Amino acid sequence: MDTAADTGLEVINAQSDAAFAARRVHIRDVAIQMEGMQRIAHAFVENPDTILLELANAAVELCGADSAGISIEKEDRTEHDFYHWVATAGQYTGYLGAMLPRYPSACGICLERGQPQLFRVGKRFFDIMGIEAPPVTDGILLPWEAGKTRGTIFIMAHGRTEAFDQDDCRMMQVLADFAAMGVRQQQQQKLLLEQASATAAAAMANDLAHKINNPLQSLTNILYMAAEGHTAADAQTIGRQTSDDLKKLSTLVNELLALPYRKLI
Template sequence: MNFEAGMALTDAGIRAAHRESLITSELSSRASRRPNHGAEAKVLRRLARALATSDAAMLDTLASEAARLCRAGSAGISVLESPPGRPASFRWAALAGHCAPLLNTYRPFDDSVCGVTLAMGKPELFRTPQRYFSSIEAVSPPVVEALLVPIPVGEGPWGAIWVMSHDENARFDAEDLRLLTSLADFTGAAMQVARMQALAEKRATEAEEAQQALRLAEERTYKFIAILSHELRSPIAPVVSSLDVLGRLETTSSAATRALDIAQRQMGRLQRLIDDLLDASRIRHGKVEVKMGTCQLADIVWDAVHAVQPAIEARKHQLTVHSPSEPVILHADAARLTQVLVNLLTNSAKYSPDGSHIELAAVVEHASESDGMTPTGSVRFTVTDNGYGIPADKLPYVFDMFTQLDSRPPSVDSGLGIGLALVRYLVECHGGTVTIASGDGRTGTSVTAMLPVLERLQVISPPARAGQCE
């Protein structure tokens, strides 16, 4: 507990009757026996072994060894506690000798030798304490002297270690004080370690519970997304079919034609959003299939450019493509690599002002052949634009699921923040890596995907039109 908040007694507030029992100054003038450091070291080793068993075992050992080292009739450990609805008090947590039957009984803070000792903030010696403290009247035989030392734990006292003499001829000396202080310091350090360990374990448990709750919430979210996506697809299909039928009908009304164009365009956008939601759910559950096979680089590039051409033309962008002139054979999932390029090019088209320049470069990088073998080479795809750019502090997060950038103009359709997450997933499924850079963070973005999928470079005349992936 917090000592300052729970203490009901201060040095200035100690009762006069309690002060009359203090004879601490006599310790310095009494004859003292010589220190026995060997015995002390053995006791500390026994305490360390007991601590490895449990805190309770260590406290029991501490009380017994304190009584033995100080030749006391009783010894104990008083722990400062503040039970709910009750004032601060001391629990006798470990006892040895005559006081043993009083184990786990309580003494009020403001009527106890421990309370006075902690209020004074230093070791204290009391004479015939039962005459001044009613809380220990039950101790038998009568107490002649009591020597107490605070046990420091962290920023305040945790309790006290004490010994009592029940014999007029057995008085405590400076060596008893030194031994008790040594035991108190050891106990304080041990209890601080135990306290920090308990706190660490508690926080670890809380963190694990929070992580589990987060995982469950995330699982429910993705399950809802999957269900929602499938449920939305069912009514959308007949709407798309109906719009296609209407589009084939002849009409002389320009207003009807414009309305139909708007409906088809927005329905296409809705379909893309649903597809994105389905992809997010599949990524979460690892169900995005990647089927590796033999295909040609030219096919992948052409298919991607063909797919984004309407978006490029709608925004009046200029798209430049650089690709090897000779056929390049890849071992990859052609459809998934096409999807990677489509997502990157679509982002560039979406997040660039009308009339911007976009560049797609596909570069073959051959691996070293120094080992006598012909290892697989790589293909580097780079999509560059001079669009709105990405702030430097946002770059580390752009490949995370559902990431949105507030820096984009409000008129820009930002989507759901799934496209780049899917790009990273698909690139990594091919054993590759993807990086992003954004100049000064205000204009221009460059995304590079490096994929170790090169199978071989064919030195043959390219076909007039690349075929489909095998």
């Protein structure tokens, strides 16, 4: 655990925290989950420029969060402007574009550890930053990496102390993989636009997006059947089915991320 009373940050490794493992699993609205996944799929295929924003919005909806966001280490970073919030949703929507220092930073601890982290942020931190924002009473922060670009994706609650559970952590891992894929897709598109034609860039983006469409479609189908009452499966069974599809989806995304850039063109 990293508890810094002087900075107002508390960051705990989620995978080794017994209290987090013992939390009761929350029941989520499958219709909302289905809609979130459908929007992610649509963004990858039709509007890749919006994928990071869609992921932040989906994180709020899929995990019942009050706020969510995605940060990236700036290319021209300085100690004072190190992390760039490139997507925000929920109560933190107004902080889109915010720049945070290298220290103090929950993002930095998360990237250093390379694993999902639980975090809380108190008033002291915001006083140091010179901003006013709702405190984070419960949050999950995950790292992602796309080539030489690194960042985090996070969900937050601003009043509840046990807002999230292990299912939320698994869902966020998939969204973290998508964030890496989205950044890589945008980087590839930018490179192709610089070196070739817009047609070639669009072809690459479509090819990449369609590779992840099948497992996404399978997941949304399960959620649709549950939402419409067309299945006799209970919540636990549906949870297992969606968990299996999430694992397949995460595996596929990681395989795509491991490919050299030139193979995606």
